[in-house]
Amino acid sequence: MNGRQTAAQPGSDGSAYHLKTPSYNARLTEVGRGTPMGELLRRYWHPVGMAADATATPRIVKVLDEELILFRDGAGRAGLVYPRCCHRGTTLYYGKVEDRGIRCCYHGWLFDVEGRCLEQPCEPDGGRQRDRVRQPWYPVQEGYGLVFAYMGPPERRPVLPRYECLEVLEAGEFVEADDSSIGSGGIQVAPCNWLQHFENVVDPYHVPILHGSFSGAQFVEQMAAMPKVKFEYGPYGVKATSLRAQPDGRTFRRVTEAVLPTLRVVANPRVGRYGMVESIGWTLPIDDTHYRIYVAGRVRETGELAKMKSRYNGKTWAELTPGEHQKFPGDVEAQTGQGAITFHSEEHLVSSDQGVSMLRILFQKQLDAIAAGRDPVGVAFREEEAYVKLDAGQYLE
Ligand code: FES
Ligand SMILES: [Fe+2]
16 A cells, blocks of 8 residues: 555656646846845846937836836936836826936926936926936946946945956957847847846757757857866856867867856857957846847947857748747747746756856855845946956867
């Protein structure tokens, strides 16, 4: 009888009937205000648009589950403000941008890029007490063709980092930004949690399978071999070094890094160019179930970043029919295929998932640090400490 009971232990026969209600780790995935990860992410700068997205036409942007209005005043200053006007709440999406700021359509209150109320035209003398109100705003700073915002506690605002790989340019190179896809072609906004993409950065073992053999060679042949991988913690995140023996006896060494909070630092897998990594991709959580990527990279021709597209059966991702997406899946299919927020309760992490485990542990430690009143890794409060040198790149040795 005991034997029968043992055999009938839920799950021992693998029947799907025994599946428990699945769940995900909210602490690691949810990005809204007041959530643990949301608060951690708010300690860093995030790109909220391309420089060209900040114009005289107010634009709605959604970042970390907050809807905001991005604009650029007549003096060229970018501004990011809470959409609901602090007077009586209509949206500044219908506002008019002027030299000094954005004017609400309803009663004409004028706010500068830091939310100061400059005019209340329906009030005597243009509003004698207008200094008493302030439109909620976030600081922005521009760099690498992107507009970055800091949405955290003002007193913990770090310096916007500069990255060696985007600062040290060879002759003929310049830095451009791109937001056209999540990478390898593909969609601009992916309908799944940002962490699914970010974990992919430290999952080098999927490269020879998903990108090397399963759907044909999506990158270059060189990437199709199964690598030997070493995972390490660095000062900013998790680093994976993949070694592949070459037919000529040399070693192809590829270093990729997941830099906290969301930076994908991966050398271009398609072009036979060696040396320091040439681009950084910021994984921007739009909300809990959508993300997009902003890339900045060193290029020689305008539009080069948008042109770097993988081929799936000879086509770009956008050219595939639904049937071909099923037959030739890539990163978009694999990551959105995990669901809107993957069920961590149903995972079985194994040794080749070491990078993913290390990244989760590193995040947990930063969540603990925040809870204990400390700053997370990688934030710097002095200009000279905000210059970031990374090891990412690819080398033939
Ligand atoms: S609601 Fe914006 S000025 Fe009145
Ligand atoms: Fe991938």
